[in-house]
Amino acid sequence: MQTITVQELLARYDKPVPRYTSYPTVPFWKESLDVNGWKDAFGKAFREHNEKEGISLYLHLPFCESLCTYCGCNKKITTNHGVESEYLEVLLKEWRIYRDLIGEAPIIRELHLGGGTPTFFQPDNLRKLLEEIYKDSIIHPAHEFSFEGHPNNTTREHLDTLYDLGFRRVSYGVQDNDPDVQRIINRLQPLENVRRAVDQAREAGYNSVNFDLIYGLPLQTIDKMKKTIETSLSMHPDRIAFYSYAHVPWTSRGQRLFDENDLPSADLKLDLLKLGRELFTTAGYFDIGMDHFARPEDDLSLAWKEGRLHRNFMGYTTQRTALLLGLGVSSISDSGTAFAQNEKTLHDYYERIAAGELPVFRGYLLDKEDRSFRRYILDISCRGEVEFKEEDLETLRTYSFPELEKLEADGLLHWNQKGLKVTPLGRLFIRNICAAFDLHMARGRNGAESQKFSKAI
Numbered sequence: 001m002q003t004i005t006v007q008e009l010l011a012r013y014d015k016p017v018p019r020y021t022s023y024p025t026v027p028f029w030k031e032s033l034d035v036n037g038w039k040d041a042f043g044k045a046f047r048e049h050n051e052k053e054g055i056s057l058y059l060h061l062p063f064c065e066s067l068c069t070y071c072g073c074n075k076k077i078t079t080n081h082g083v084e085s086e087y088l089e090v091l092l093k094e095w096r097i098y099r100d101l102i103g104e105a106p107i108i109r110e111l112h113l114g115g116g117t118p119t120f121f122q123p124d125n126l127r128k129l130l131e132e133i134y135k136d137s138i139i140h141p142a143h144e145f146s147f148e149g150h151p152n153n154t155t156r157e158h159l160d161t162l163y164d165l166g167f168r169r170v171s172y173g174v175q176d177n178d179p180d181v182q183r184i185i186n187r188l189q190p191l192e193n194v195r196r197a198v199d200q201a202r203e204a205g206y207n208s209v210n211f212d213l214i215y216g217l218p219l220q221t222i223d224k225m226k227k228t229i230e231t232s233l234s235m236h237p238d239r240i241a242f243y244s245y246a247h248v249p250w251t252s253r254g255q256r257l258f259d260e261n262d263l264p265s266a267d268l269k270l271d272l273l274k275l276g277r278e279l280f281t282t283a284g285y286f287d288i289g290m291d292h293f294a295r296p297e298d299d300l301s302l303a304w305k306e307g308r309l310h311r312n313f314m315g316y317t318t319q320r321t322a323l324l325l326g327l328g329v330s331s332i333s334d335s336g337t338a339f340a341q342n343e344k345t346l347h348d349y350y351e352r353i354a355a356g357e358l359p360v361f362r363g364y365l366l367d368k369e370d371r372s373f374r375r376y377i378l379d380i381s382c383r384g385e386v387e388f389k390e391e392d393l394e395t396l397r398t399y400s401f402p403e404l405e406k407l408e409a410d411g412l413l414h415w416n417q418k419g420l421k422v423t424p425l426g427r428l429f430i431r432n433i434c435a436a437f438d439l440h441m442a443r444g445r446n447g448a449e450s451q452k453f454s455k456a457i
């Protein structure tokens, strides 16, 4: 039998597939969400889970001072800091709507500030926002609070204020340390800013400093990437997200501002990925899968090994909360049986809140089959193994087993009628393995869906 190289496999599986932070994935959600159905699902999940394990809270803070042209996040560029107070006031109104809906105090176990740039906001404003939320909540004794910080504008005051409010984990957007790459992506970020932000976080008492790096950005080369990774490793981040640059100019128009010819070729992008994996694992980091690396003693690595890892819209997490409440423009909430996303423009978000409504504009209520296949996808991405349920066998035979045969032939997993186990090689292709259980994609309920995802690698 002819053996296939990892390079050939990477090229073979480099197709548009989702990151599976949800199942069904967003393109299959309904634009006209049944708001009462969402409220019911949310209320039921709250009553079921709040006492037992607490809830997760995500706050989207959308402003940034300048546009990084590669960025695929929901953000609003402005240098006017006058926008902070109005935004926080509206977000707190949204909190109040949910707070009234649930009646009793939520137990906050996980809290993440994402963006945009949370550190765009003045520390005092962040304090006011969080104190207002904490005032009628209970903080879980095993809570884990984290935020995304931009190394250029995270100050010691931000770090101290958030530490005071229970935050112990910070994720810095490092992206790339090379000046040419930084120039073309419009993100000038001197290395001393990153070092200062890391040192200050450690001095302030944070026990986890994470880096986001991206491969596949314009002008990246093997040499430049090697330097970026080596300088990053010299700061000993606890976790590293090594993201594949997602080129989606149809939704992120800033990506049209650089010349596509400056993007690395598909072959070079694969080499950048291989280089990153090699350097991280040689430096002792554990490869969690889906772009994430962590020190072996880090809770993320331990959770993977002990089978208690979870995945939601915030990425991998060790907190297995079933209910995630997302507040702020474009935020997504997940009740376990339903998803809901908020309005994506500030104008629409403000307008819905002013009308006293929940600002959700699309979402999805999962049926029994969705819940079952969601479990399979979560198990693949969080544990690398799955046990099939008897009642799903017919559907699995039609849609998933033929795919599993191909994946097994390529050495990515072992399977039988009872379940599957991902091989170490298969960990590189988790997104593709999850896709074998994506019934919505397989049935093509939405003809244009494959256009809407970035490529796997």
Ligand SMILES: C[S@@+](CC[C@H](N)C(=O)[O-])C[C@H]1O[C@@H](n2cnc3c(N)ncnc32)[C@H](O)[C@@H]1O
Pocket (backbone or CB within 6 Å): 064, 070, 071, 072, 073, 114, 115, 116, 117, 118, 148, 149, 150, 151, 172, 173, 174, 175, 212, 213, 214, 243, 244, 245, 246, 247
């Ligand atoms: C909201 S941003 C991070 C916080 C902060 N605004 C910053 O830039 O430092 C979250 C992360 O998403 C990643 N990201 C943004 N756009 C991306 C894209 N097009 N492809 C891959 N990763 C992307 C970046 O690594 C970024 O750090």
Ligand code: SF4
Pocket (backbone or CB within 6 Å): 063, 064, 066, 067, 068, 071, 072, 073, 075, 115, 116, 117, 150, 173
């Ligand atoms: S990468 Fe961060 S700072 Fe840059 S535009 Fe996106 S959200 Fe804003």
